Amino acid sequence: MAADRRLSIAPMLDRSDRHFRYLLRLISKKTRLYSEMVVDRALIHGEPSRHLDYHPAERPLALQIASAEPNLAARAVARALPWGYDEVNLNVGCPSQRVQRGGFGVVLMRDPKRVSEIVRAVYQETGVRLSIKHRVGLDGDDGYSFLARFVETVALAGAEVFIVHARKAWTRGLDPKANRSVPPLQPEKVYRLKRDFPELTVVINGGMTVQSFERQSSRVDGVMVGRAAWERPWSFAVADRLLGATTEEADRARVLSAYQQYLEEMRAQGVRLARLLKPLYNLFKGEPGGRLWRRRLHELAQGAQEPSADLLQLAPLEATREK
Ligand SMILES: Cc1cc2nc3c(=O)[nH]c(=O)nc-3n(C[C@H](O)[C@H](O)[C@H](O)COP(=O)(O)O)c2cc1C
Structure with a gap:
């Protein structure tokens, strides 16, 4: 059922x-x-709000941490709790x-016991x-049994969701x-994991697009x-719509004017314009006017355009009239 499936970025x-x-939330x-x-x-x-603050509209939202120490992981997650990540x-x-060098990331796959300790410490x-x-x-540790042992061990510690870069x-x-x-x-390995551990939520990652979501639905619980x-x-x-909503699809003109409003609020809080414009560069990629759009955004970010320029006026007209 679409409602139980995960589509994530x-x-x-x-x-x-x-x-x-x-x-993306718009x-x-x-x-x-x-x-x-x-x-x-x-x-x-550090100053946690620098890393943790978000707009309430962004939810459902996950925080990703890197850690190799159960007790540091537990303290870090405790610090983040008041922010209410999903x-x-x-x-x-x-x-x-x-x-x-920090002992984090993929090298931890060789130490499922430590990952289990992290999972337990955070939960407790x-x-x-x-x-x-x-x-x-990783490296020579690339057989299915290595992968399955990792997942089985960590699942025994209480983890239920595994997102696998294939x-x-x-x-x-x-x-x-x-x-x-x-x-x-190697997507087959991820499908086999789901077959062998049907009680776990298994999400596939690597080379996926939105369109992959439906194709993958019979084999795994979601796509990242x-x-x-x-x-x-x-x-x-x-x-x-793929996730089962019956609401209207987003409209680019409306998305742009909502983002403009957000951009102004953020600028008033001191966020640099270039940083706020960066997510917009690919919004018309591959479409007529897409290159001009990027150029205009670039000029705006460099201060060559009026800083109060209306994003909608810079957008390729045809694409925003699509509805
Ligand atoms: C610019 C960039 C930064 C990334 N940063 C992270 C990260 O902070 N944490 C993480 O788990 N993966 C990170 N990844 C890996 C992605 O989450 C993902 O696993 C990988 O890109 C494969 O998925 P894709 O083929 O859909 O891009 C990053 C990937 C890219 C392209």
């Missing part, structure tokens, strides 16, 4: 900030959104050298059941970008879309 550092999420009310990754210590020792997710998929301290985002394996990671020799395209996708959401945010205009 992936955590993406430097992309899925609150402004991108707000724009386009789809029901897609589940994820924050950028936040390291446990940044929440414990889900807290643990990053067990990132292969970057910096993340590896906060009552939050972490969801886990991981890969199908490719393995190489911890050496590939940077994070190459690690998102060079290792081939990363790059395609950034590249084609407007593709999510059909998402609510």
Whole structure:
């Protein structure tokens, strides 16, 4: 049933900030959104509102944390509790050298016991059941039994939601970008996980689009879309209908005027214009006028255009008259 299925937008550092999420929320009310990754210590020792503040409209919203220490993870999640996120997710998929040095991310797949301890500690301290985002394996640890043992162990500790990037990671020799395209996708392993652990919620990630949602529905519990959401945010205009909503599809002219209002509120709070414009660049990608739109946004961000310029006036006219 569509209502139980998850369609989500992936955590993406430097992309899925609150402004991108707000724009996506104007386009789809029901897609589940994820924050950028936040390291446990940044929440414990830093100014948490810098990482945690969001607009109430963004929900359903998940916070993604990175942690390798049960007690730090528990303290970080406790710190985030008052913000009322709908889900807290643990990053067990990132292969970057910096993340590896911290002992977080994909290298934790080799230590399911530690991940279990993190899941238990967070639950005991906060009552939050972490969801886990991981890969199908790493380096030579890439057999199905390695993956299944990881999931089984962590599920025994109480985790119920597993979001699986359907490719393995190489911890050496590939940077994070190459690690998102060079290792081939292995969706069959994710389907098999769902068959072997039917009681768990299994979401597939890697090379998905909004359109994949229906195709994947018979095999897994949902789809998480990363790059395609950034590249084609407007593709999510059909998402609510796929998720069973009967409300009207979003209209780009209305989305733009609502975003303009948001942009003005945020600017009044001191947020830089360039940061607020960044999520809009791909809104007309691949359509007539799409390049001109990007150029105009760029000029606006550089201060070459009137800062009070009306976004709607900059938009390709045909595309906003589509309805
Ligand atoms: C710019 C960028 C930043 C990312 N940052 C994170 C992150 O903070 N946490 C995480 O778990 N994955 C991160 N990822 C990985 C995505 O969440 C996703 O797993 C990956 O891009 C594969 O999905 P896709 O093929 O739909 O893009 C990032 C990906 C990109 C492109």
